[in-house]
Amino acid sequence: MTDRVLPLLRLLQTADSSFPSGAFAFSSGLETLAEEGRANGAADIRTLLADQVVPRWLSFDRPFLREAWAAASAADPQAVLACDRQCHLQNTVDRLAEASRRVGRSLLTVHARIGTPGASDYRDRIQATGQGGALGYEPVVQGVIGAGLGLNAAETEAGALNAVVMGFASAAVRLGRLGALDAQAVLAAIAQDMARGLAAPVPAHAGAFAPLTEIATLRRNAGQARLFAT
Amino acid sequence: MTAAGAISSARPVRASLDFRDVAGRTHLMGQHTPHPFHITRPFRHLSDPQGMATLYLQSSSGGLYGDDDLGLTIRMGQGAAAHVTTQASTIVHDARGRAGAVQDVRLDIGPGGWLEYLPDPAILMSGARLSNRVTARVAEGSRLIMADAQLSHDPGGDGQPFGHLENAVSIVGPEGPLAIDRFDLAGTDWLRRTGGTRCSGMILTYGAGAAGPAMIAAMTPLAGLYAGLSTFAERDIHILRFLAEDGVALSRALTTAWRAARIALTGSPPHARRK
Numbered sequence: 001m002t003d004r005v006l007p008l009l010r011l012l013q014t015a016d017s018s019f020p021s022g023a024f025a026f027s028s029g030l031e032t033l034a035e036e037g038r039a040n041g042a043a044d045i046r047t048l049l050a051d052q053v054v055p056r057w058l059s060f061d062r063p064f065l066r067e068a069w070a071a072a073s074a075a076d077p078q079a080v081l082a083c084d085r086q087c088h089l090q091n092t093v094d095r096l097a098e099a100s101r102r103v104g105r106s107l108l109t110v111h112a113r114i115g116t117p118g119a120s121d122y123r124d125r126i127q128a129t130g131q132g133g134a135l136g137y138e139p140v141v142q143g144v145i146g147a148g149l150g151l152n153a154a155e156t157e158a159g160a161l162n163a164v165v166m167g168f169a170s171a172a173v174r175l176g177r178l179g180a181l182d183a184q185a186v187l188a189a190i191a192q193d194m195a196r197g198l199a200a201p202v203p204a205h206a207g208a209f210a211p212l213t214e215i216a217t218l219r220r221n222a223g224q225a226r227l228f229a230t
Numbered sequence: 231m232t233a234a235g236a237i238s239s240a241r242p243v244r245a246s247l248d249f250r251d252v253a254g255r256t257h258l259m260g261q262h263t264p265h266p267f268h269i270t271r272p273f274r275h276l277s278d279p280q281g282m283a284t285l286y287l288q289s290s291s292g293g294l295y296g297d298d299d300l301g302l303t304i305r306m307g308q309g310a311a312a313h314v315t316t317q318a319s320t321i322v323h324d325a326r327g328r329a330g331a332v333q334d335v336r337l338d339i340g341p342g343g344w345l346e347y348l349p350d351p352a353i354l355m356s357g358a359r360l361s362n363r364v365t366a367r368v369a370e371g372s373r374l375i376m377a378d379a380q381l382s383h384d385p386g387g388d389g390q391p392f393g394h395l396e397n398a399v400s401i402v403g404p405e406g407p408l409a410i411d412r413f414d415l416a417g418t419d420w421l422r423r424t425g426g427t428r429c430s431g432m433i434l435t436y437g438a439g440a441a442g443p444a445m446i447a448a449m450t451p452l453a454g455l456y457a458g459l460s461t462f463a464e465r466d467i468h469i470l471r472f473l474a475e476d477g478v479a480l481s482r483a484l485t486t487a488w489r490a491a492r493i494a495l496t497g498s499p500p501h502a503r504r505k
Contacts, residue, residue: 038425051422059414092411092469094460133464209397209413212425215471218458 007150014111014145015159017166022106026099027171027228028053028164029216034175036216042182045172049165049190052213057164058197060090060208061139065160068143069153072118077125080144084126087137090206095217099229101133104141111145118148154198161194171228243267244301247285251309255281259307266291267302270317275501280311280344284503287314287349293321294352294360296328303336306343306372315503319350319381319477322358325393330359337366337374344373348488350505351379351431351480354392354417361396368403368436375438375491377484379431381477382420391417401436401467408436408465427456429474433487434467441491442468448490454479 013019030048033039039048064087071079091097108126111119122144126135139160146156169187172178178186208214220226245267248260258272270286278284287302294300304314322331339345347366354360366374378399382391398412411432415423424430435441446459449472457472470487474480485502492500 051425055419055423089407089410090412092409092460093471094462203414205412205414207398207413209415209423211423211430211471211473212456215456215458215473218460218471219456 007152007155010149011151011155011159014149015162015166017170020106020110021103021163023103023163023167024170025229026103026167027175028096028099028168029213030168030171030177031175031226031228032216032219033213034172034177036219038212038216039172039177042178042186045169045178045183046186046189048213049168049186050193052210053164053168054161054190054193054197056208056210056213057161058200059203060206061160061164062157063203063206064137065139065143065146065157066153066202068140069146069156070143072122072144072147077122080122080140081125081129081135083143084135084137084140087140087206088134090208091137093208093214093217095220095229096214097137099217100138101136102229104136104138107138107141107145108136111148116145116148118144157198158194161198165190165194174227240297240299242299242301244303246303246305247314248305248307249283249310249312250307251281251311256283256310256312258283258285266300272312277498277501278311278313279496280309282311282313282344284313284315286317288317289320293323294331294333294358295323296325296331298331298333300332301334301336303338304345304347306337306339306345308340309342310340311344313346313348313500313503315346315505316349317505319353321353321355322360322392323355324357325359326357328359330361330394332361333363335364337364337376339366339368339372339374341369342371343369345376346488347374347376348484349377350484351381351429351477353381353383353477354395355383356390356392358392358417359394360392363398363400365400365402366436368401368408370404371437373435373437373495374401375433375435375441375488377431377433377488379429379480379484381429381480382417383428391420393417395420399432399434401434401465403465409434409462409467409469411469424473425456427473427475429477429480431472431474431480431483433470433484433491435470435491437466438468438491438495439463439466440494442470444490444494445470445487448486449483452479452482452486455483457483 268288272283454475
């Protein structure tokens with residue numbers, strides 16, 4: 001265990017809500033669902049996490065994170081870029097794609113600033129492709145950062161999924177749909193689903209089917225005042 | 231390949247349709263439609279663009295069974311235009327312990343070609359297993375409007391959903407892949423993912439920039455629908471996703487979106503396709 005303490009401390013640091021990843025700007029469709037009366041309390045938030053947010057991360061983000069982590073651990077930057085390009089092709093919900101790129105690039109910038117191994121190198125490689133607008137997706141960058149911090153694949157995945165779930169619960173609190181204590185109860189309950197999902201094999205191919213929240217992210221009227229970008 | 235990865239005992243059946251432009255009118259110049267594929271005679275409406283031919287696909291077997299392995303290739307020559315649809319929904323029957331059906335559709339659209347590939351939804355019956363793949367290769371200056379929709383049907387109402395659905399839609403341009411939309415789902419998860427609705431679908435367009443905003447504007451007032459539009463301007467792709475509360479709303483969504491797209495692209499509404 002002793003040799004895992006340092007990576008664990010770095011995981012706790014980067015997974016903390018105060019870490020400036022930019023993820024706080026996104027609600028994964030929750031703001032729209034709340035406005036439409038589809039998300040009104042702890043039970044609804046719990047259901048959305050269990051039926052939409054967690055399964056989508058497990059089936060879509062997780063395979064890309066795992067592939068990027070393996071490529072970065074093997075010091076194969078071309079394979080990381082190939083993984084990022086594939087993530088771009090498969091991100092077919094425009095606002096979720098944009099959110100993923102914004103968080104990914106923000107993570108790269110912050111980790112480059114604090115000297116996380118591999119971060120500045122991957123940021124520079126993205127810039128060198130001349131396709132920066134189509135690369136730097138969140139799960140790919142999380143894989144690179146996890147490898148750089150010395151986290152194993154399972155730790156990297158747990159940290160990334162935790163960030164997504166915490167972000168969703170935090171958005172629910174800020175939208176006034178969940179009290180602070182209720183949020184903790186929801187997080188405690190959903191941990192079982194998260195652990196069960198992470199214990200299952202990584203899907204061979206990334207795929208996403210969570211149309212309720214995916215469509216919700218798209219239902220935004222131009223000029224409408226919003227708290228979140230998705 | 232099958233939905234369950236098992237070895238299929240079914241004989242692969244491959245059909246093909248070749249459309250060509252001849253002096254401003256599109257003709258079906260080649261066809262290979264072995265059982266269970268069947269097609270109607272192509273016809274035209276004067277209001278359609280580019281001398282467009284309309285053709286209905288039919289099945290003489292009543293749907294997809296067990297480990298059917300069906301493939302269809304539609305080739306659009308330079309400047310050719312076609313509206314290809316189905317006479318009715320495709321029923322995917324209970325696989326009854328077999329690996330599941332495979333449906334592999336390839337759409338090759340040449341330069342300046344225009345293809346509307348608008349099949350009715352797949353109805354996934356209790357126990358059905360389906361691997362559905364659609365791959366569209368689009369050339370410079372071509373246009374594609376295509377639909378891909380499913381309906382989970384549990385006629386007994388006893389909580390016995392379809393078995394499994396593996397779905398992949400890919401768009402490939404002259405220089406490589408442009409977009410891949412795929413998912414892999416157990417029937418028991420369908421209602422959880424859709425928020426309780428039985429019908430889900432999308433309409434994807436390529437090379438039809440004005441169509442996307444027109445489709446979502448036309449869909450928004452419709453009852454029983456929950457829809458959103460993704461725009462990928464740099465790839466000239468729009469993807470309209472929707473959930474529909476029942477088959478009627480789903481059919482209305484498909485027709486409404488297609489009509490709106492056509493008006494946006496040509497300035498005039500299309501002639502309704504009777505079914």
